Amino acid sequence: MPLIKNGAITDDPWQFPAEDGPMPETGSVAVSLTQWQREKAVLLARSTPLGLLLTGNDSLDNIVPNITAYDLIAFVFPTFQDGRPYSMARLLRERYGYTGELRATGDVSRDQFLFMYRCGFDAFAVSAGNVIEDWLRAVSEISIWYQPTNDPRSALTTLRHKLHALE
Amino acid sequence: MYRYDEFDQTFVRQRVAQFRDQVARRLSGDLSEEEFKPLRLMNGLYLQLHAYMLRVAIPYGTFCSRQMRQLADISRHYDRGYGHFTTRQNIQFNWVKLDEVPDILAALAEVEMHAIQTSGNCIRNVTADPFAGAAADEIEDARIWCEIIRQWSTLHPEFSFLPRKFKISVNGAIEDRAALRVHDIGLQLKQNDTGEIGFEVMVGGGQGRTPMIAKSIRSFLPKEELLSYLESILRVYNLLGRRDNKYKARIKILVHDLGAETLANMVEREWQQLREGYVNLPDSELARIACYFAPPDLEDAAETDNGLDRARRANGQFESWLEHNVNAHKQPGYAIVTISLKPEGGVPGDIDADQMEVVADLAQRFSHDELRATYQQNLVLPHVRKRDLHVVWRLLAAHGLSTANHGLISDIIACPGMDYCSLATARSIPVAQSISQRFNDLTRQKNIGDLRLNISGCINACGHHHVGHIGILGLEKNGAENYQITLGGRSDRSAAIGEIIGPAFSAEKIADAVETVIDTYLDLRQPGERFVDAYARLGRGPFKERLYATH
Numbered sequence: 152m153p154l155i156k157n158g159a160i161t162d163d164p165w166q167f168p169a170e171d172g173p174m175p176e177t178g179s180v181a182v183s184l185t186q187w188q189r190e191k192a193v194l195l196a197r198s199t200p201l202g203l204l205l206t207g208n209d210s211l212d213n214i215v216p217n218i219t220a221y222d223l224i225a226f227v228f229p230t231f232q233d234g235r236p237y238s239m240a241r242l243l244r245e246r247y248g249y250t251g252e253l254r255a256t257g258d259v260s261r262d263q264f265l266f267m268y269r270c271g272f273d274a275f276a277v278s279a280g281n282v283i284e285d286w287l288r289a290v291s292e293i294s295i296w297y298q299p300t301n302d303p304r305s306a307l308t309t310l311r312h313k314l315h316a317l318e
Numbered sequence: 319m320y321r322y323d324e325f326d327q328t329f330v331r332q333r334v335a336q337f338r339d340q341v342a343r344r345l346s347g348d349l350s351e352e353e354f355k356p357l358r359l360m361n362g363l364y365l366q367l368h369a370y371m372l373r374v375a376i377p378y379g380t381f382c383s384r385q386m387r388q389l390a391d392i393s394r395h396y397d398r399g400y401g402h403f404t405t406r407q408n409i410q411f412n413w414v415k416l417d418e419v420p421d422i423l424a425a426l427a428e429v430e431m432h433a434i435q436t437s438g439n440c441i442r443n444v445t446a447d448p449f450a451g452a453a454a455d456e457i458e459d460a461r462i463w464c465e466i467i468r469q470w471s472t473l474h475p476e477f478s479f480l481p482r483k484f485k486i487s488v489n490g491a492i493e494d495r496a497a498l499r500v501h502d503i504g505l506q507l508k509q510n511d512t513g514e515i516g517f518e519v520m521v522g523g524g525q526g527r528t529p530m531i532a533k534s535i536r537s538f539l540p541k542e543e544l545l546s547y548l549e550s551i552l553r554v555y556n557l558l559g560r561r562d563n564k565y566k567a568r569i570k571i572l573v574h575d576l577g578a579e580t581l582a583n584m585v586e587r588e589w590q591q592l593r594e595g596y597v598n599l600p601d602s603e604l605a606r607i608a609c610y611f612a613p614p615d616l617e618d619a620a621e622t623d624n625g626l627d628r629a630r631r632a633n634g635q636f637e638s639w640l641e642h643n644v645n646a647h648k649q650p651g652y653a654i655v656t657i658s659l660k661p662e663g664g665v666p667g668d669i670d671a672d673q674m675e676v677v678a679d680l681a682q683r684f685s686h687d688e689l690r691a692t693y694q695q696n697l698v699l700p701h702v703r704k705r706d707l708h709v710v711w712r713l714l715a716a717h718g719l720s721t722a723n724h725g726l727i728s729d730i731i732a733c734p735g736m737d738y739c740s741l742a743t744a745r746s747i748p749v750a751q752s753i754s755q756r757f758n759d760l761t762r763q764k765n766i767g768d769l770r771l772n773i774s775g776c777i778n779a780c781g782h783h784h785v786g787h788i789g790i791l792g793l794e795k796n797g798a799e800n801y802q803i804t805l806g807g808r809s810d811r812s813a814a815i816g817e818i819i820g821p822a823f824s825a826e827k828i829a830d831a832v833e834t835v836i837d838t839y840l841d842l843r844q845p846g847e848r849f850v851d852a853y854a855r856l857g858r859g860p861f862k863e864r865l866y867a868t869h
Contacts, residue, residue, distance in 0.1 A: 207561075231356070232439065234479030238556045241476055246591065262340070262357055269475035292336045295329035297469040299597045300476070307325050307469070308603050315602055 153282050156252070156274040160283055163276075165223055167204055181223050184209050195220065202252075207235030215247050224249065225276075228257035237270045244271035244301040264289040269302040319380050319688060320465045320610045322430045329472075330427040333434060337361050338420035345417060360440065360478070362408075362433030363419055367740050372411045372419060373436040374426060378446035378464035378488070379407035379691040381431075383678035386689060388429040390674035396422050401674070403659060403667040405731055405782055406485075407445050407691040408436055412738055434472060439480045441471035441552070445487045447495040448692040451611060452654050452700040454646040458507045458515050460490035462608045463544060466599065470545050477552050481559035482567035484552070485524075497693055499523045499532045499813035500785055502569045503551060508538070516540050521551060521581065522573030525779035529815045530570040533578035535585060542604070546596040550589035554581070614686035614701055616649045624705035636711050638760060639722035644707065647700075653707060655685075655699040656692070657714060658721040658729060662758045663751050666732040667695035676717045684710050693782075694770075695731055696724065726763040727771055727836070728754040731782050735775030735792060736799075742775035744792025744799040749773055749828055756829045757836075766836055768848045770808070785809035787850045788835060789816040790828065801828040805835065805861060806853045820862055831865055838864045 154163045165179045170186060174193070181202030187194065194201055202223025203214065214224070224243060226236035236255070243249040255267050256276035264275060268290050275286065299306040305313075322330070337357075344354040358364075362373040374389070389409060393401050396418050397411040404410055414422060426432055436443050444467045446460040447453065467486055471477070477484070489496040490507040498504025504520040517539045523532030539547050555569045558576075573581050630637045645654040657677060659667050669677070681689045681699055684706045690698035702710055714720040723729045730753060733739065735746030750773055757763055772786030776793075783789030789804035800822035807816030823831045836849075838861050843852045853861070 232479055233561065234439075234477070234481070234556055235561075237476045237479065238553050260353070263479075266473075266475040266478050292339075293329065293332045293473065295325050295332070297329075297472050298474055302475075306597075308597070308599060310325060311323070311603060311606070312600055 152276050152278065154274060154276050155282055155286050158287060165202060181225060184213055207233050211239055211242055218247055218249055222251040223254060224251065225254035225256050228255060228259055231258045231260065231263055237266060240270040240272055241300060261285040261289040265293060269296065269300050271301040319382060320607065330432050333432065334420060334423045334427050337423060341416060341420055356438060359438035360435065361423065362436035364437060366412070366738050368738070369413045370416055370419065371738065372414045372422060372433055374409050374431060374433050375436045375443040376407050376409060376691050377468045378444055378461050379448050380461055381689050382687045383682040385429045385431055386674050386678035386681065388425060390671040392422055392425055393671045400668055400670040402734065403669065403691050403695050405693045405695060405780065406443060407693055408443060409691065439482050440478045441474060441484045441486065444468055445496060445693060447489045447491050448690040448698050449495060449645065449654050449700065450490055451613065452647050453491045454648045455492040456490055456648060457509060458490045459611050460488040460507060462611050463505065464488050465607050466545070477556060480556055481561045482564060484569065494811045497785065497809035500525055500809055501532065503548070504532050510538050514540065517544060519547065522570040522578070524568050524570040525782060525784045526568070527565055527777045528570065529779065529784040530574065531813050531815065533573055535578060535582035542598055543593060546593045546598065547589055550585050550592050554584050554588055616652055616701065626704055626707060629708040635722065636708065639711055639720055640707065642722050642726060643724040651704055653702050653704050655702050655710060656724040657697040657699065657719050658724050659696050660723055660729050660754065661718055661721045662728065663755050665747050666730050666750050673717050673719060676713065676719065680710055680713060694729060722760060723763060725768050727757050727766050727769045728763060730754060731772040731786065733774050733781035739775060741778055743794040744775050744801065746773045746775040746781055746792055749790060749792065749801060749825065752829045753832055756833060766840070782809065784815045785813065786816060788832060793822060799825045801825065803831060803835070805858065806850065808850055817858055819858060820866055834865050835861055
């Protein structure tokens with residue numbers, strides 16, 4: 152499954168051990184919240200990067216206390232219609248200061264990239280297609296934002312303000 | 319009214335290009351219908367019984383002659399020469415072809431229009447009092463805030479995949495002409511004790527199969543903090559609204575399940591965090607938008623009667639029209655004109671291309687180039703000099719647009735029903751037509767007085783039957799169309815859901831049943847008592863008795 156990160160296809164160093172499977176000896180692992188809660192001490196004792204694999208059902212209250220422990224937070228979209236991770240992503244980035252990788256996986260396609268990117272997702276696990284071309288097109292085909300978010304590009308109110316200042 | 323700047327214009331053009339690409343991918347087979355569906359819905363494109371239907375946004379119902387002429391052109395080029403105004407202050411084209419839709423959107427973009435978020439599980443086109451900016455009972459023009467909400471909600475990255483659709487309405491007058499209490503969020507502008515203007519925020523109203531009246535969750539919100547507060551409500555809803563059952567996914571169910579107080583507390587908690595560091599609109603931007611809604615240049619001396627009274631006395635039809643279709647304007651010497659799209663036996667809300675052009679001309683010549691679409695599926699000329707009323711009426715009359723029935727029993731709201739809609743369980747239009755014909759005598763209608771009769775062709779309630787004084791719901795039973803009657807609904811400040819009166823009636827019997835309801839009211843009313851007030855006093859009993867005794 153191709154992974155797009157920072158606008159390029161990248162290798163995925165993360166391992167996602169099954170809920171009841173063995174934990175890999177080495178390397179980066181991302182686990183569910185249940186696994187995390189069950190094996191927190193063991194996981195924290197590892198010297199390699201840790202991540203979480205979440206769904207919209209998980210509560211951020213259980214994530215925030217250890218937020219600096221994670222280098223990856225991945226949200227599974229069981230269907231593109233599940234809009235909860237968009238709010239969770241903004242909260243993680245804007246309220247809780249999460250700076251690690253924020254990945255969208257599951258039912259993810261080019262027509263959601265723009266919304267996801269603007270909410271703070273920076274990595275996208277996608278199924279197939281001309282993924283890079285699609286991604287670049289999807290995040291650039293609209294260049295005007297009416298809402299300020301974590302998107303590094305300026306929202307329209309700022310642009311209008313700048314234009315006004317120039318006049 | 320609001321005009322696009324270079325940024326707004328760039329945005330809609332990019333959006334058209336984006337949809338053109340999506341349509342091309344659908345036509346080439348890159349996208350399946352299932353994948354394409356949410357994309358077309360985000361651009362107001364439905365697949366109906368016979369064809370694609372395009373729902374064009376008229377944000378808060380305000381538009382101008384140039385836009386109306388473009389709608390007329392679109393209806394001629396891409397449809398069958400007519401359009402249909404809806405209860406959402408939008409216009410629908412019923413016969414468009416998929417491959418031509420990008421061109422229609424491009425034509426709309428030329429006149430600063432679009433079809434964005436007129437469908438889908440997102441924040442829908444915001445609605446408002448159609449008399450905003452003109453009404454004599456106005457506190458502040460709601461449209462300033464509607465435009466701010468329109469921009470904020472447009473392709474909102476966090477709220478484009480909500481559990482279900484989300485409708486916001488704003489009212490700036492004393493009287494609620496925006497049906498606030500049956501919206502997901504209703505915003506009522508008000509003045510507090512210290513003279514500041516802000517909003518009362520109501521949440522969780524709606525119709526559909528579980529109709530509910532909105533609950534007030536904040537009695538006063540400073541207006542400059544509107545967007546952060548809306549964002550808090552939407553965030554709570556996006557995270558907690560049900561996604562397992564689309565019939566229980568609207569925010570009204572969340573309000574019902576949690577209780578209004580609990581929800582209010584959750585919103586408040588979220589807001590206290592969110593408002594810290596929230597980028598409120600800068601004053602310069604607020605001022606820029608408000609500037610577009612400055613009152614038009616109205617004459618002080620327009621009070622002069624110029625023969626209006628003589629014309630009124632000379633012509634009974636004109637007099638009736640003045641009585642019903644003309645409302646008080648805040649500026650002396652001016653009036654608000656409602657153009658009824660409910661001619662006898664007509665399809666409620668329909669208008670043909672020639673009529674659109676007539677209305678555009680009238681707006682340009684007599685109403686400071688402004689038009690409104692109303693949730694009652696009529697049109698409004700908001701700023702007409704009283705001395706021009708007679709000529710406006712004559713021009714309307716020449717094109718079948720002078721029906722003097724605004725607010726009367728034949729001013730029927732009806733959804734398209736099974737004549738067009740793939741969700742419908744029964745037809746609405748023929749029922750509206752038969753009732754309009756049954757009560758065609760205007761003297762009789764005037765005697766009946768203020769009455770809202772609303773018809774929906776299925777439980778989704780697009781025809782607002784729950785809040786009609788008389789509501790009619792079309793259902794299918796054993797392959798036949800059946801119509802259930804509800805009484806006592808209303809969408810004003812005292813909003814209420816109508817009560818089901820008893821077993822449904824067949825298509826042939828429904829007009830008779832309505833007549834029985836009306837006759838019962840006429841027999842039992844006290845002097846000057848409106849239908850809805852009489853019903854509140856009398857209850858179901860006498861109506862039920864008369865309806866089913868003869869059934």
